[in-house]
Amino acid sequence: MNDATVVRAVDARKAYDGTVALDGVSLDVREGEVFGLIGPNGAGKTTLVRALTGTASAEGTLELFGMPAGDSDRSRVGLLPQEFAPPARLTARELVAYYGGLYDESRPVDDVLADVGLADDADTWYETLSGGQKRRACVATALVNDPDVLFLDEPTTGIDPAGRRALWDLLESLADGGVTVFLTSHSMDEVERLSDRVGLLRGGELVAVGTPAELVAEHGGPARLVVAGPDATAGAAPLREAGFAVEVGADELVLGDVAPADLADAVTALADAGVAYESLTWTEPTLEDVYLRLTGESFEGAFTPGASAVEGADAAGRASGAGDSSDGDATGPAAATEVDR
Numbered sequence: 001m002n003d004a005t006v007v008r009a010v011d012a013r014k015a016y017d018g019t020v021a022l023d024g025v026s027l028d029v030r031e032g033e034v035f036g037l038i039g040p041n042g043a044g045k046t047t048l049v050r051a052l053t054g055t056a057s058a059e060g061t062l063e064l065f066g067m068p069a070g071d072s073d074r075s076r077v078g079l080l081p082q083e084f085a086p087p088a089r090l091t092a093r094e095l096v097a098y099y100g101g102l103y104d105e106s107r108p109v110d111d112v113l114a115d116v117g118l119a120d121d122a123d124t125w126y127e128t129l130s131g132g133q134k135r136r137a138c139v140a141t142a143l144v145n146d147p148d149v150l151f152l153d154e155p156t157t158g159i160d161p162a163g164r165r166a167l168w169d170l171l172e173s174l175a176d177g178g179v180t181v182f183l184t185s186h187s188m189d190e191v192e193r194l195s196d197r198v199g200l201l202r203g204g205e206l207v208a209v210g211t212p213a214e215l216v217a218e219h220g221g222p223a224r225l226v227v228a229g230p231d232a233t234a235g236a237a238p239l240r241e242a243g244f245a246v247e248v249g250a251d252e253l254v255l256g257d258v259a260p261a262d263l264a265d266a267v268t269a270l271a272d273a274g275v276a277y278e279s280l281t282w283t284e285p286t287l288e289d290v291y292l293r294l295t296g297e298s299f300e301g302a303f304t305p306g307a308s309a310v311e312g313a314d315a316a317g318r319a320s321g322a323g324d325s326s327d328g329d330a331t332g333p334a335a336a337t338e339v340d341r
């Protein structure tokens with residue numbers, strides 16, 4: 001990454017028949033940076049991508065490579081729109097070749113298909129590709145001109161976990177090579193894993209920008225320990241005596257602001273009081289927590305799955321399973337979150 005600004009918006013504004021889609025958005029994205037844009041449905045993400053790529057008009061300054069977005073050299077820009085319905089009666093290879101043909105120079109089609117994991121499906125009709133394969137083919141159309149800046153509006157929708165990881169690796173290697181990536185996604189694990197910086201758009205306004213770690217530290221809330229099981233609530237008093245802040249739920253206790261070093265004290269307090277529980281789950285805040293808090297979609301006492309779970313305990317409260325600490329697998333928290341909802 002270097003300091004050259006590739007993507008720039010200053011006070012970008014857009015309204016559709018009285019609906020404000022962008023309400024004064026300003027941001028800069030540097031060369032080789034991966035910028036992740038998150039926000040609820042209707043927040044204005046697609047409108048911002050369209051304004052920045054010159055595919056929709058907007059008030060304010062919208063620039064790519066220091067030029068008005070609409071005047072920028074299109075051969076340097078890759079765009080995967082959210083809604084993209086290519087002709088069905090083309091094979092994957094023909095589709096990508098068609099897009100490559102729009103430029104004076106383009107990458108070898110089979111290389112691009114290999115990059116998105118479609119080498120074995122190059123001769124398959126687009127209409128008979130699976131949903132995830134179709135999305136991969138669409139990603140390929142955005143890569144075929146070897147762009148310097150890549151706008152991807154929800155690129156991995158419908159792509160299976162292995163395919164997502166492969167695409168993440170590809171995007172990381174492109175960014176390492178100096179390609180600037182502007183990504184919108186509803187997948188918080190994807191954004192947290194890929195983005196150098198993240199912006200959260202809400203009601204057309206950019207309400208927070210920072211590295212994932214900065215946003216989590218500032219807005220993610222405390223780490224929590226959840227003690228679950230039908231008899232777990234008996235632990236409320238001893239845990240409070242031990243100095244923990246405790247919220248009591250139906251079949252669980254939620255302990256706020258628990259650092260890793262506090263875990264042993266909590267387990268000891270439960271054991272000394274003879275409290276039985278089924279699981280202990282320690283959760284660190286993630287970008288998902290940031291999102292939920294800043295969009296107002298979180299609820300009191302809610303916890304998002306994060307890192308470690310210790311399954312099972314005997315009547316004396318001793319954990320029967322070994323605590324498995326987070327392996328840093330970016331899909332973990334989000335995968336668990338989907339189950340939780």
Ligand SMILES: Nc1ncnc2c1ncn2[C@@H]1O[C@H](COP(=O)(O)OP(=O)(O)OP(=O)(O)O)[C@@H](O)[C@H]1O
Pocket residue numbers: 016017019020021039040041042043044045046047048082
């Ligand atoms: N062509 C259009 N005509 C009228 N209103 C529009 C149009 N495009 C977007 N809007 C409105 O502008 C607002 C922002 O929409 P936008 O598609 O940018 O949101 P988004 O953050 O991309 O949402 P999603 O996460 O659902 O894709 C919404 O209120 C939407 O209804």
